[in-house]
Structures are given as structure tokens and as C-alpha cells.
Amino acid sequence: MFKLGMPSWIEPAPSRPGEKGQGSFSADQWRTFCTINLPFTLVQLWGSLPYINFMHLITAVCLANMRVMTEACIRSFEYHMWVYLEELIDLNPHTRITTYQHMSLHFGNLLRRFGPVKSWQCFAFEHLNYTIRKFPTNSRFGMCTSLLFHGAISYFRL
Template sequence: KVLEEVHRDMALSALPTSIGRVPINVGAAAAGTLSADQWRTLCTVHLPITLIRLWANHSPTDRKRMMLENYLHMVIAVRYGTARRISSVRIQTYNYHIFKYVSGLRRLFPEQDLVPNQHLALHLGEVLSRFGPTQGYWAFPFERYIRLLRQAGTNYRIGTVPSAEAS
């Protein structure tokens, strides 16, 4: 149900050209694997639009409303953590929201352990203060190479490389 609503809202949304596109059928096998940039757009643009529309009017004690508020802490943290400009105030804002998000996860899903990325996100504020904005050291180029490698044909035989001459 929520994914159908996300698809509907995506079809009705006009985004600036500077924002990466997400496949309109995201979630379907035909949409393929999302890149990190597509995940960021989905999670910080499309999902908030839909979830706010669906859950914001629920009672503050309703589980969906609490999950929405917690999710929005993550969205804000991602926005500040991936900004092209950084300052001590922005780092403090990032830290506030990422800690609220992670503590909210622990409260909302006590039976779930944190995954490594959630734990590492708690340390990004320190990384930002030492090294500056993340664009200078993120691994997006490597992600592109991994995608190319996934698309490459293979015969699963060690030591042989398919060539154009063989076809």
C-alpha cells in the first residue's frame, strides 16, 4: 500500500533537474538495483512526501506517527551529513538528528540490533569536523565501477576472459 502511494506521488512530483531520478517502478524487480544517489533521492525526497501525507495526521502516540518522526530525523541528518558546505553548527545539527534517529530506532524496534552503517553514522560528525564535506572522500566512483562489473558478462571460469573475437 505505501509503495503504491510512493509511486503515485512520484508520478505527480516535478523535481529540479539537479536531483537524481529514481525509477518510477522502484521496488519492482524490473526497476533494478538503485545507486546510492537514487537511494538518497528516494529516502530524502519521495518517501518523506508520501509518509508525511499518509501518517502526519495520526495521533502523536500512534506507532506510524512515531516512525515518521523518527524517519524525518534520519532525513535531516542525511541532508546535513551530505551537504557541500559544513560548519560546526551544521555538524551539531547532524549529530543531534542522527542520535535522535538511532535512539528512536532502539525505542521503536528494541528487538533489532543496529547494523554497522547505523553505528558508523554516529561517528560521521567527527569525520566531518576533521575532513570536511563528504563529497571529497566518498566512494561514488567505486560504486560506478562495481555496477559496471555486475553488468559484465562472465562464464564463471577462472583464468578465461570473454573476448569480442570469440563471438
């Protein structure tokens, strides 16, 4: 067994994903878990064919998140996403494509129209939602959630 060393600027994934008490992943933790941790683990668990299929998905995600977008990157993204979904059905014949998986086939058009995802993602809102979820509200809209909501509105008016 080996210990995977990562640069300090990468937020580490939870040490025991899927176990009770780990909480929900942040977007950075999902990215680290899927693009760094899982490729090292899954090749040992799955063997080559399912692993190659998973790598098509990871390649598509990495291409979609590039800071500079070219037509060649978009075409490569579309290729890897298409191959991933086709092989997913071949590997798991009873699997049905979900709405989100279908929508991913149209993501190349968004990249063509709007450019790199970094320029049009809603990071500030995602971060705010992550912060708000940390406050104990007992699932009721009351003083605490109301103050957070109004504070968020004033924050984005700056």
C-alpha cells in the same frame, strides 16, 4: 493522487521500487528516493511519530552531504542521528542497532577531520563498480572481467 515534479538535474528513482526487475539503485537514485519520494509517501502511511523519526534520519543524511561543513552542521548531524537511533529503538523495541548504525554515530568525527564528504568520497570507484556490474560475466573471472579490470587500472593512472 498527485504527480511529483522534479528538476531535470535530479535522477529519478525507479517507479516501482522493491518490485522484481527494478534492479539495484544507484547512489543518486537512493538519495532521490529517500529524500524526496519517501517523505511524501510515508507521512500518509505511517502517521506522525514514525515519520518524524524518519525525518531525523533524512536530516542527518542531508547535513552529512553538505558541500560546506561547519561545527554547527556536524553537531546537528550528530544530534539528529542520535535521536533517530534512540527513537528507532523506542518505536521498535525488538530492533537491534546494526554495525552500520553504530558507525554512523562516529561519522561526525570523520566530518571534523576530513571536511565535507564530497572532498573525500570515492565517487569514481563507485561509478566504476556500477558500470562493471552491468557487464554479463556469468559470475566468472574471465576475459571480459579481466579486460574491465585492466582498463580500470589504466583509466586511474591517467
